[in-house]
Amino acid sequence: MPELETFYDVMRRQGITRRSFLKFCSLTAAALGLGPAFAPKIAEAMETKPRTPVLWLHGLECTCCSESFIRSAHPLAKDVVLSMISLDYDDTLMAAAGHQAEAILDEIMTKYKGNYILAVEGNPPLNEDGMFCIQSGKPFVEKLRHVAKDCKAIISWGSCASWGCVQAAAPNPTRATPVHKVIFDKPIIKVPGCPPIAEVMTGVIAYMLTFERLPELDRQGRPKMFYGQRIHDKCYRRPHFDAGQFVEQWDDEAARKGYCLYKVGCKGPTTYNACSTVRWNGGVSFPIQSGHGCIGCSEDGFWDKGSFYDRLTDIQQFGVESNADQIGMGVAGVVGAAVAAHAAVSAVKHAQRKDKGGEQ
Amino acid sequence: MATQQAVYVYETPVRLWHWLNAFSILVLAVTGYFIGSPLPTMPGEASEHFLMGYIRFAHFAAAYVFVIGFLARFYWSFVGNHHARQLFRLPIFNAKFWREALFELRWYFFLEKEPRKYAGHNPLAQVAMFLFLTLGSVFMILTGFALYSEGQGEGSWFDSFFGWVIPLFGQSQDVHTWHHLGMWYILIFVMIHVYVAIREDIMSRQSLISTMISGWRMFKDNRP
Numbered sequence: 047m048p049e050l051e052t053f054y055d056v057m058r059r060q061g062i063t064r065r066s067f068l069k070f071c072s073l074t075a076a077a078l079g080l081g082p083a084f085a086p087k088i089a090e091a092m093e094t095k096p097r098t099p100v101l102w103l104h105g106l107e108c109t110c111c112s113e114s115f116i117r118s119a120h121p122l123a124k125d126v127v128l129s130m131i132s133l134d135y136d137d138t139l140m141a142a143a144g145h146q147a148e149a150i151l152d153e154i155m156t157k158y159k160g161n162y163i164l165a166v167e168g169n170p171p172l173n174e175d176g177m178f179c180i181q182s183g184k185p186f187v188e189k190l191r192h193v194a195k196d197c198k199a200i201i202s203w204g205s206c207a208s209w210g211c212v213q214a215a216a217p218n219p220t221r222a223t224p225v226h227k228v229i230f231d232k233p234i235i236k237v238p239g240c241p242p243i244a245e246v247m248t249g250v251i252a253y254m255l256t257f258e259r260l261p262e263l264d265r266q267g268r269p270k271m272f273y274g275q276r277i278h279d280k281c282y283r284r285p286h287f288d289a290g291q292f293v294e295q296w297d298d299e300a301a302r303k304g305y306c307l308y309k310v311g312c313k314g315p316t317t318y319n320a321c322s323t324v325r326w327n328g329g330v331s332f333p334i335q336s337g338h339g340c341i342g343c344s345e346d347g348f349w350d351k352g353s354f355y356d357r358l359t360d361i362q363q364f365g366v367e368s369n370a371d372q373i374g375m376g377v378a379g380v381v382g383a384a385v386a387a388h389a390a391v392s393a394v395k396h397a398q399r400k401d402k403g404g405e406q
Numbered sequence: 407m408a409t410q411q412a413v414y415v416y417e418t419p420v421r422l423w424h425w426l427n428a429f430s431i432l433v434l435a436v437t438g439y440f441i442g443s444p445l446p447t448m449p450g451e452a453s454e455h456f457l458m459g460y461i462r463f464a465h466f467a468a469a470y471v472f473v474i475g476f477l478a479r480f481y482w483s484f485v486g487n488h489h490a491r492q493l494f495r496l497p498i499f500n501a502k503f504w505r506e507a508l509f510e511l512r513w514y515f516f517l518e519k520e521p522r523k524y525a526g527h528n529p530l531a532q533v534a535m536f537l538f539l540t541l542g543s544v545f546m547i548l549t550g551f552a553l554y555s556e557g558q559g560e561g562s563w564f565d566s567f568f569g570w571v572i573p574l575f576g577q578s579q580d581v582h583t584w585h586h587l588g589m590w591y592i593l594i595f596v597m598i599h600v601y602v603a604i605r606e607d608i609m610s611r612q613s614l615i616s617t618m619i620s621g622w623r624m625f626k627d628n629r630p
Contacts, residue, residue: 289455317578370586
């Protein structure tokens with residue numbers, strides 16, 4: 047591998063025509079919400095800049111992020127995407143295995159010290175010294191710390207790496223821990239979702255590589271361009287919400303008419319993601335469009351927020367599961383009964399004092 | 407019967423705020439409940455209705471009345487009479503204050519024959535007001551505006567001032583749940599508040615309900 051190979055060189059080497067390359071640049075510009083003037087800039091950057099390698103590690107995860115990623119439609123074909131991000135190490139996708147594969151890690155780490163991007167899918171379990179996830183004979187957490195040491199930035203793919211997701215759901219027996227709670231000295235971009243949308247994943251990477259900076263992040267470290275709004279804010283069923291038209295039962299007339307799924311537990315109003323704009327599988331559909339509410343998969347701890355089918359979610363404290371209304375009404379009932387009892391005793395006392403001729 | 411001189415306790419802005427606040431809490435609680443558990447579905451075309459929109463509008467409008475009222479009331483605690491300060495500042499280092507609060511507690515547990523007289527709030531009432539109403543209102547304002555900022559979007563001033571609340575609680579759904587619990591916290595205060603006001607109006611040695619209308623505290627006897 048020549049030291050200063052550009053993205054364009056790599057793409058041409060893999061048999062991609064210049065025409066396809068330029069198409070890819072304009073699609074990427076459009077996907078990132080940039081004007082047409084940016085397409086040549088992206089093209090120029092990719093022609094002149096030396097490629098930035100990406101090392102892609104897998105911790106505790108289900109590989110759904112990778113599955114999503116390889117189905118990205120804009121940027122287009124998977125070979126373009128794979129060349130573009132110069133994926134030098136990905137133990138799921140790469141042909142090499144064993145010592146051969148691990149050698150690549152060390153090679154990139156020394157050759158591109160401080161200049162490669164680390165993408166993490168899944169998270170490290172910390173219990174029992176990390177023995178719940180062993181890779182090449184070592185706990186994953188050690189590998190993560192080792193590779194993170196000299197990287198430029200970290201991308202936390204999916205809800206696992208960003209928040210913890212299902213393996214971190216209560217009681218979290220392996221103490222699965224999101225990346226930002228293990229690595230503290232590197233910039234971390236969270237791209238949550240279970241999995242994240244393919245175009246969001248490629249969009250984030252394309253942005254970082256072409257502009258050589260991190261995308262603008264929100265308070266919780268997510269790229270604003272894809273996580274700046276809630277599903278609810280751009281939902282095509284929003285007019286039914288504002289009108290007060292809701293699906294009450296899964297088999298009712300309202301469900302057939304495509305009314306708002308708020309009352310059957312849609313988490314769209316509390317979920318930040320791009321599903322209602324970018325959609326899935328090349329813009330074909332997304333959960334709400336197919337008639338099921340959003341389950342909030344890109345939000346922190348979504349497994350532990352009670353049923354996917356309740357609007358008011360459960361509060362789990364002291365082993366009691368009930369929602370805010372049940373708790374509130376319960377306490378109000380007790381207070382109401384106490385007030386009634388107190389009033390009764392007060393009335394008796396008051397009457398007694400009157401009988402005794404107590405002064406008024 | 408010549409009774410003790412009446413005292414002017416609640417100035418006009420305080421009384422006005424009390425009733426405006428009561429009204430806005432009523433609207434907020436009812437509309438807030440229906441935002442969490444919406445009314446049965448509306449028939450016909452979506453373009454013919456705006457029910458949820460109106461409910462949310464009423465909630466936000468009442469919230470503004472509530473917030474501006476609260477800020478004005480806080481301002482009045484500096485310029486108003488000394489009774490106006492009671493809701494915002496507790497004399498927590500005053501042993502006598504706590505002894506008298508204990509006495510009031512005994513009175514409510516029927517352990518004291520006769521209550522003491524107070525021109526303003528009795529110490530127990532003051533503690534309850536502070537814990538439930540003042541802190542409860544601050545909590546509802548912070549969480550409420552944080553939720554409102556989600557609709558207003560990133561970069562809005564709501565987001566700049568209140569957006570930090572959401573990661574503090576975890577995520578948006580948690581803030582919704584806490585805001586909902588906050589409603590019940592304030593409603594339970596309202597239940598106790600109304601009951602005690604009526605009870606004390608009958609059983610204590612001073613006027614209660616009429617005081618919040620006229621501003622004057624009357625006393626029913628001359629003893630200290």
